[in-house]
Amino acid sequence: MIFLPAMPCDGRLYTDQIDGLKDLVSPSVHVLDRKTFADSADALLASTSGSFVLAGTAYGGCLAMEVLARAPERVRGLWLMNCQPGTHPDPSIVRATSLRIRRGEHENVIAEFAHNAIPADDLASRATFVQMARDAGADTFARQSDATLTRSDHWPTLSAASMVPTLLIWGEADHFVPVEVGTRIAQLMPHARFESLQGCGHFPTLERPALCTKIARDWLTSSVLA
Numbered sequence: 563m564i565f566l567p568a569m570p571c572d573g574r575l576y577t578d579q580i581d582g583l584k585d586l587v588s589p590s591v592h593v594l595d596r597k598t599f600a601d602s603a604d605a606l607l608a609s610t611s612g613s614f615v616l617a618g619t620a621y622g623g624c625l626a627m628e629v630l631a632r633a634p635e636r637v638r639g640l641w642l643m644n645c646q647p648g649t650h651p652d653p654s655i656v657r658a659t660s661l662r663i664r665r666g667e668h669e670n671v672i673a674e675f676a677h678n679a680i681p682a683d684d685l686a687s688r689a690t691f692v693q694m695a696r697d698a699g700a701d702t703f704a705r706q707s708d709a710t711l712t713r714s715d716h717w718p719t720l721s722a723a724s725m726v727p728t729l730l731i732w733g734e735a736d737h738f739v740p741v742e743v744g745t746r747i748a749q750l751m752p753h754a755r756f757e758s759l760q761g762c763g764h765f766p767t768l769e770r771p772a773l774c775t776k777i778a779r780d781w782l783t784s785s786v787l788a
Contacts, residue, residue: 563589564615569622571694587615598709640728647743656711668700679763680764681735737763
């Protein structure tokens with residue numbers, strides 16, 4: 563099971579799931595920051611073998627869809643969280659954000675991301691995100707931000723993935739990718755299991771760790787490993 567974190571995050575986004583699912587799957591985390599999503603997807607496919615379950619959040623979910631488009635025969639299951647299947651709606655915002663990070667506003671951008679991604683009362687999740695973003699560094703954050711401009715339109719990819727067991731977990735309080743995106747995917751993929759989490763933001767596995775692990779266990783045992 564391959565976990566693909568949101569930007570600019572790492573394996574701490576999935577601490578509970580890695581521990582709570584390791585009796586069912588062999589988990590690994592891949593932080594990808596190639597110039598384009600296509601390059602990152604190709605790098606992942608080249609560094610792995612056989613089939614796998616992909617779990618991706620936000621930026622990582624978009625990468626998971628890119629991998630699915632390139633090698634659907636290798637994707638045994640797909641778990642998406644708060645990600646946008648379409649191309650980026652406002653490239654100018656991305657370019658401005660990347661420029662700010664490179665010009666020394668890294669801490670300010672992190673603070674803004676935390677504000678928009680995670681509800682204000684979840685201080686622990688915000689603190690973990692901030693630390694991950696600081697540890698990732700400005701260069702990785704800026705490269706990942708740039709790469710979002712290379713996202714492809716993967717609505718057709720999802721529509722064609724009728725044979726892939728799919729889990730959708732969506733935080734309803736996300737300011738980046740609203741829950742309506744998740745419900746649209748669920749309508750497009752009627753075979754998928756869709757769970758929306760009230761009061762949860764951009765990072766379901768971080769903000770609702772035990773619940774996400776339970777849902778994932780149920781999905782794996784009933785739909786993927788059955």
